[in-house]
Amino acid sequence: MGKENRMLRFITHNLNKDDQEAWSVMLQEQKEKLAEAQAGEDCYADNQGWLSVEEWASEEKLESILELAGEIRKKAEVFVLIGVGGSNNAARSVIEAFRSERDTYKKRENPEILYAGNTLSPYALNEMLQQLEGKSVYINCIAKNFETLEPGSSFRILRQYLYRVYGTEAPGRILATGTAGSSLEQLCQENGYRFLEFPHNIGGRYTALSNVGLLPMAVAGIDIRSLAAGARDMERQLRNWEQKAEEHMAYQYACLRNLYYQKGYRVEMLASFEPQLRFFYKWWIQLFAESEGKENKGLLPMAAEFSEELHSIGQFIQDGSPILFETFLHIREQQDFLVVEPDSLPDYFDYLDGKDFFEINEAAYQATVAAHSQKLPCLTLELDALDAYHFGQLFYFFAFACYLSCKLTGVNPFDQPGVEAYKAWMFEALGKGKGKKA
Ligand code: PA5
Secondary structure (H helix, E strand, O other): OOHHHHOOEEEEOOOOHHHHHHHHHHHHHOHHHHHHHHHOOHHHHHHOHHHOHHHHHOHHHHHHHHHHHHHHHHHOOEEEEEOOHHHOHHHHHHHHHOOOOOOHHHHOOOOEEEEEOOOOOHHHHHHHHHOOOOOOEEEEEEOOOOOOHHHHHHHHHHHHHHHHHHHHHHHHHEEEEEOOOOHHHHHHHHHOOEEEEOOOOOOHHHOOOOHHHHHHHHHOOOOHHHHHHHHHHHHHHHOOOOOOHHHOHHHHHHHHHHHHHHOOOOEEEEEEOOHHHHHHHHHHHHHHHHHHOOOOOOOEEEEEEOOHHHHOHHHHHHHOOOOEEEEEEEEOOOOOOOEOOOOOOOOOOHHHOOOEHHHHHHHHHHHHHHHHHOOOOEEEEEEOOOOHHHHHHHHHHHHHHHHHHHHHHOOOOOOOHHHHHHHHHHHHHHOOOOOOOO
16 A cells, blocks of 8 residues: 555545535635645744654664664663653553553563653552562653652652663662753753653653654664654645645634634544553543633543443433533454354354454444434544554654644634643642741
8 A cells, every 4th residue: 555545534424514514614714724734923932842853853863762772671670651731641652552561562572561750649659669579670751840759759650770780880760851951951961861852842742853752762662763754744645735725624623623612612632442542542631621721712632441331421422411422433444353253153243253353343333423424513534544654644643633723713822821720739738848848
């Protein structure tokens, strides 16, 4: 199959005539916003380093990430990724998608990847610490400005653990990824920890294609060259000035979700029949919630893991308040095989005899689209396969679509002022700034 056929496809299932017309009008009227997004904007220069995949995931940068990852892979049995939100979601979504023992990367010598810096629960942190016992441990603290409580506190307990176990060898096992000039860089310089640059011109949730996302993925054995190639191909498609706006996939998607918002829908439900995407949902939810949910505007991004959640949230989708529309992520090609063999016991499931679970899962997807289309707008983003290359496409596609979508609603896609409110109360409660080492 040609490369161009391996690109994501955007499908609408049940657009009615009125919506079709309103969508066509919007696609015409907002064209300028697409052109601005394709070019990048001076007002967002500090946040648009991700627009060009080349800037932070060039062959040279990939080479040096792979070299460092190779060294860690030889020495580490456990690699702890310390980070929260944009500082861990992208890497985690890919690593967790391919974590099975059956996936090829696991067949090579790989460290187990653990996560910290994303919780303040002593139970969860103790559980993580317990898993380090007796193993060769490396850690990477990823924090843009090193002010966030969760990664800061986890970094401290993990550093202390390493010093206790490895003594003077501990610094060699400590890495950090932060903005040049930050207090994290200073800590690294003063203590001999390796320091990687967090892109100064990208905010957390847009950093999948940089040191932030790529180093942990490479340590886990993910093919980051292929992932970057997918993102680059998507960039080429989405920043192709010659393509007609009405045919631009991310613009079509951004306009349609905004049209639904204007019509009163308040939730976008991302759904798929592949549990491998479980952690990708978290990345997607963070991207849209933090980028778009501001100034009393925005669609609430939610996700549903089908077919399991057809037996819970499925009731609400089909029959509850009509506040949501659904975007399916559908994987077209068969990735795995498992046939239901005939059985002599009468369990009344004979109609499945000889069918592969791929076919059964596919029937469930088609049936769900048919049923839900009776009630709410349904869209599909279809990918040929679930692999590193397509993850690269997904990261770039959604980042670009989210940026466009925010432009359509008129909010800043790159800040998150609402996240600050609770922090002031929490820091007050914890006495930040009152002690001698504030
Ligand atoms: O997208 C964002 O900018 C945020 O979600 C951050 O990634 C998150 O708050 C973590 O910030 P930091 O890397 O500074 O600890």
